[in-house]
Amino acid sequence: FNGYRDIMMNVAVEVDTPAGKISHLCELQIHLTAIKKSEPMHKSHAVYEFFRSFFLGNPDAVEQRLDMFCALPVDDVNDADELVEVMLGSEATTYGQLCSLCDLLTSIQESAGVVKVREAILAQQERAFGGESEEVGAALYDLGPAHSDLGDHAKFRDAFERALPIFEREHGSESAAVAGVLNELGGAYSGLGDYAK
Numbered sequence: 001f002n003g004y005r006d007i008m009m010n011v012a013v014e015v016d017t018p019a020g021k022i023s024h025l026c027e028l029q030i031h032l033t034a035i036k037k038s039e040p041m042h043k044s045h046a047v048y049e050f051f052r053s054f055f056l057g058n059p060d061a062v063e064q065r066l067d068m069f070c071a072l073p074v075d076d077v078n079d080a081d082e083l084v085e086v087m088l089g090s091e092a093t094t095y096g097q098l099c100s101l102c103d104l105l106t107s108i109q110e111s112a113g114v115v116k117v118r119e120a121i122l123a124q125q126e127r128a129f130g131g132e133s134e135e136v137g138a139a140l141y142d143l144g145p146a147h148s149d150l151g152d153h154a155k156f157r158d159a160f161e162r163a164l165p166i167f168e169r170e171h172g173s174e175s176a177a178v179a180g181v182l183n184e185l186g187g188a189y190s191g192l193g194d195y196a197k
Contacts, residue, residue: 137166
């Protein structure tokens with residue numbers, strides 16, 4: 001319960017042979033299985049550094065996030081910021097991979113990274129489907145809470161105010177989907193201290 005545990009031990013061994021003494025330097029590693037399984041993808045060191053200090057005594061959480069991380073097309077990054085930059089900088093990165101990256105970043109509380117990726121997704125959806133499309137409405141719905149996690153209630157509000165007419169057009173003003181947007185807007189105004197609104 002007090003932290004990630006592993007063992008790496010370097011052992012110097014001398015062996016007497018008929019040809020004389022032979023010295024070996026041996027390395028013993030004891031890790032979580034998920035970290036060792038990541039080696040064929042050349043991700044073991046990045047994975048190790050990325051997760052070692054974050055998850056305190058919770059191997060299930062580590063394994064879940066290792067699976068998420070190893071599914072991304074990134075071979076060697078040192079931290080969450082670099083992971084975001086590499087993924088956003090690649091033309092080969094798909095919408096699905098960006099969503100998976102957001103899930104990973106959210107799970108390790110990298111809120112600034114989530115905002116960057118959610119803004120990139122919004123821009124991608126605007127280019128592909130137009131600024132008032134259902135896809136843009138969904139991207140705004142996901143972007144708002146990312147701003148909220150950073151304490152930016154104005155941008156949280158702005159995202160849902162922009163999403164509201166899209167949801168009303170797509171789902172009808174009396175729909176549960178619109179009620180969800182209004183609920184989020186209420187939270188945004190509350191965060192801004194505008195209780196009358």
